[in-house]
Amino acid sequence: MNVPVNKNDEVVVDIIGLTHEGEGVGRADGFTLFIQGALPGERVRAKVLKVKKQYGYAKLQELLAVSPDRVEAPCPIYKQCGGCQLQHMDYAAQLRWKRQHVVDNLERIGKLRVAAGEAGDGGVVVHPALGMDNPWHYRNKAQVPIGMVPEAGGSGKGGDMRLVAGFYARGSHRIIDMDQCLIQHSVNDEIVAQVKAIGRELGITAYNEETGRGLLRHVMARVGVVSGEAMVVLVTSGPRIPQVERWVERIRKALPGVTSIVQNINPRRTNVIFGDETRTLWGSDVIYDELDGIRFAISARSFYQVNPVQTVELYRKAVEYAGLTGTETVIDAYCGIGTISLFLARQAGRVYGVEVVPEAIEDAKRNAALNGVDNAVFEAGLSEVVIPRWRKEGIVPDVIVVDPPRKGCDEALLETILAMKPERVVYVSCNPSTLARDLRVLEDGGYRTVEVQPVDMFPWTVHVECVAWLESV
Numbered sequence: 001m002n003v004p005v006n007k008n009d010e011v012v013v014d015i016i017g018l019t020h021e022g023e024g025v026g027r028a029d030g031f032t033l034f035i036q037g038a039l040p041g042e043r044v045r046a047k048v049l050k051v052k053k054q055y056g057y058a059k060l061q062e063l064l065a066v067s068p069d070r071v072e073a074p075c076p077i078y079k080q081c082g083g084c085q086l087q088h089m090d091y092a093a094q095l096r097w098k099r100q101h102v103v104d105n106l107e108r109i110g111k112l113r114v115a116a117g118e119a120g121d122g123g124v125v126v127h128p129a130l131g132m133d134n135p136w137h138y139r140n141k142a143q144v145p146i147g148m149v150p151e152a153g154g155s156g157k158g159g160d161m162r163l164v165a166g167f168y169a170r171g172s173h174r175i176i177d178m179d180q181c182l183i184q185h186s187v188n189d190e191i192v193a194q195v196k197a198i199g200r201e202l203g204i205t206a207y208n209e210e211t212g213r214g215l216l217r218h219v220m221a222r223v224g225v226v227s228g229e230a231m232v233v234l235v236t237s238g239p240r241i242p243q244v245e246r247w248v249e250r251i252r253k254a255l256p257g258v259t260s261i262v263q264n265i266n267p268r269r270t271n272v273i274f275g276d277e278t279r280t281l282w283g284s285d286v287i288y289d290e291l292d293g294i295r296f297a298i299s300a301r302s303f304y305q306v307n308p309v310q311t312v313e314l315y316r317k318a319v320e321y322a323g324l325t326g327t328e329t330v331i332d333a334y335c336g337i338g339t340i341s342l343f344l345a346r347q348a349g350r351v352y353g354v355e356v357v358p359e360a361i362e363d364a365k366r367n368a369a370l371n372g373v374d375n376a377v378f379e380a381g382l383s384e385v386v387i388p389r390w391r392k393e394g395i396v397p398d399v400i401v402v403d404p405p406r407k408g409c410d411e412a413l414l415e416t417i418l419a420m421k422p423e424r425v426v427y428v429s430c431n432p433s434t435l436a437r438d439l440r441v442l443e444d445g446g447y448r449t450v451e452v453q454p455v456d457m458f459p460w461t462v463h464v465e466c467v468a469w470l471e472s473v
Contacts, residue, residue, distance in 0.1 A: 003051055010048075014042075023036050031056065140308055142181070195232060198250045218273050235275070244281065294371055302363050350377070354382075383410070387416050414438060424470065451468070
């Protein structure tokens, strides 16, 4: 393999960009190197760690020229933890990068022409990313893996092991123990800390991915930011929890804001967090929260956006892009527990929501009733199966709204949209690359992408949410 650098070489590199994972992109003698912690505009000295045919990875050794966008990361475990990727970057610079990241994907993958400014010149208008006034402590949900490590000075055998909880170190499944996360709501921090402490006292073991032994796999904490209600979910490898009554009692005493304690059982050898069986150990099986005056019941496995402040901005923009006047028929594909559907129902004639997860549809129906919404209908099933049947039944949408998972829309759903030909499509996306791919399909099928609004749902990370407005041509 003839490349200009070798493993363990020290090289001086000019950083010209960031990857979608937040690594600095530099060139050494024309050879691409990815360097964690380096920012565009910087010159760095780096040690080559791994070399492949077309690119390699290097470790930042020294900053020779520093970007004006560089800041000191306030989190004490930022360099070890894999939860955030951009705490060393000024927040305003993050927003600029996220918009450019969206633009790059639209142009490179979607082959779309992006307008030079917001006035539009026939190209797609990509607005500046909507940021937060206070981009800290925004997450209303924590999903924290649990592990065991040797006590300080211990042998790591028997009673010398202790329970830890935290996020995985970058690129590994090694848990970085933590008591506070700067992007988590403080209630979630307190829940994780107390569950960990009580688990230690009661001798609870953590699940070991390699051996398949041990009990506690994850702790999920969820807080209703408006309601103040909180949920604790203990994800276990089996149904039996030793001293479960005592554990529940201790959690209730330590955390008076908790109104729901739930067990999820996941016996499979997998890194998927949840299993199929969920039991309520104490309290309600849901907590309640509000978004823009709409009340939601949220169960343990419900999909509910983690940043309530930005979710309102995102969904308001989706409703704006839907262009509703009060008479339209709207289909909400991937409707989840009905969050976007209920936003839409306030301004539409009728909304039809479809979602493949039956429990989510039950939640959606409950949420519609909770808010006195009688112009929203929900059905469980595959969008690409249910929507064509609705069409045969005479349901013809003026607008279709999609909010798919990171992998984007199912190909059959895109074909269904093109066959039904609604006047507008509103696409909510958490992944710019699959958004761009799907927009290309819709454009080739007779749609024009008018605008895209990036929304910073996840400050200090590389993730960016978008909502796109398409019109039939």
